[in-house]
Amino acid sequence: MYSALTRMCISTASATGWSPGKSLVVVSAELPKRSIPFSAQRNDTSSVQTRRTSITFLNYWNLNGGGLVWRRAQDDRLTRGGPSAVAPGGYFWSIRGNTDSRQWFSVDTDFERSANDEGGWSNKATLTVSIKPSSMVTISTGPQWKRSRGEAQYVTTVDDATAVATHGQRYVFGTIDQTEISMTTRLNLILTPTVSVQVFAQPLLASGDYVDFKELARPRTFDFLTYGSAGRALDFDAFANSYSVDPDGSAGPASIFSFDNPDFNLKSLKLNAVFRWEIKSGSNFYAVWTRQQEDERDPGHFVFGRDTGRLFGAPGDDVFLVKIAYWIGR
Numbered sequence: 001m002y003s004a005l006t007r008m009c010i011s012t013a014s015a016t017g018w019s020p021g022k023s024l025v026v027v028s029a030e031l032p033k034r035s036i037p038f039s040a041q042r043n044d045t046s047s048v049q050t051r052r053t054s055i056t057f058l059n060y061w062n063l064n065g066g067g068l069v070w071r072r073a074q075d076d077r078l079t080r081g082g083p084s085a086v087a088p089g090g091y092f093w094s095i096r097g098n099t100d101s102r103q104w105f106s107v108d109t110d111f112e113r114s115a116n117d118e119g120g121w122s123n124k125a126t127l128t129v130s131i132k133p134s135s136m137v138t139i140s141t142g143p144q145w146k147r148s149r150g151e152a153q154y155v156t157t158v159d160d161a162t163a164v165a166t167h168g169q170r171y172v173f174g175t176i177d178q179t180e181i182s183m184t185t186r187l188n189l190i191l192t193p194t195v196s197v198q199v200f201a202q203p204l205l206a207s208g209d210y211v212d213f214k215e216l217a218r219p220r221t222f223d224f225l226t227y228g229s230a231g232r233a234l235d236f237d238a239f240a241n242s243y244s245v246d247p248d249g250s251a252g253p254a255s256i257f258s259f260d261n262p263d264f265n266l267k268s269l270k271l272n273a274v275f276r277w278e279i280k281s282g283s284n285f286y287a288v289w290t291r292q293q294e295d296e297r298d299p300g301h302f303v304f305g306r307d308t309g310r311l312f313g314a315p316g317d318d319v320f321l322v323k324i325a326y327w328i329g330r
Contacts (some may be wrong), residue, residue: 080154085216090116090117110125179206266309287320
């Protein structure tokens with residue numbers, strides 16, 4: 001099942017005469033390897049080819065990147081319990097760099113790209129800044145941005161005895177265009193050897209716009225019948241915020257069915273603060289504050305400035321908890 005992994009490591013470090021950034025410590029590369037067959041996840045014998053390279057500089061900065069390519073395979077999860085369908089082949093690659101994490105100020109950045117041979121794709125970029133002004137304070141913060149397009153995002157399943165090709169059910173999909181922006185911040189503060197505070201904050205904007213609704217044409221394929229064409233009627237009711245579909249037109253025997261508009265636009269803010277006091281060895285006092293606020297207006301329409309304003313103005317819920325863990329007899 002596995003083939004041999006070939007690894008190459010080259011050391012160019014010098015014991016004397018070194019200056020930061022002048023040479024490299026280690027360059028390592030993993031040559032192409034054959035990984036676990038997809039049968040473990042996708043019930044198929046297709047495999048993945050991978051490559052990865054890592055470079056560590058003498059000043060402890062790092063740069064690494066890699067990628068993989070996968071073949072078309074059968075996917076038994078695409079229809080959420082229905083017949084298997086084809087998962088398109090595609091590729092993924094990433095590149096990441098970071099400065100010396102031991103220093104008081106460090107940066108970690110990452111970019112990822114993936115795509116498949118049916119037109120789906122995803123781009124993601126992350127930047128994290130870590131600050132340690134003293135041994136008692138650690139702060140990390142940074143944004144993450146993601147854009148993606150999926151050609152076959154599952155929407156719903158509808159029972160229909162006339163859908164003979166798919167065993168009496170219609171598996172409805174749509175093409176989804178997604179945008180996601182978040183910023184995660186963590187603060188660790190040690191006030192005394194027995195008292196500490198931890199804070200977590202994450203604002204999130206996530207929007208998804210569905211178009212090109214369709215149904216799986218036949219099992220074990222990536223073929224679809226698109227609604228709104230070839231006699232398959234598709235109508236949108238703005239008042240009910242739902243779609244209605246006549247799979248074979250007014251002259252056919254199939255019944256009309258409907259489903260809710262799956263578009264979304266989530267603006268979410270999560271805050272957690274934990275105060276911890278070690279009363280004595282094995283006994284602790286905790287005070288926790290959690291706040292979460294959300295807004296879901298304008299589904300499917302992402303506008304950064306407008307959505308950011310609504311994020312911080314959204315109604316929220318606050319929860320306060322107190323816990324004491326006391327070791328009796330010590």
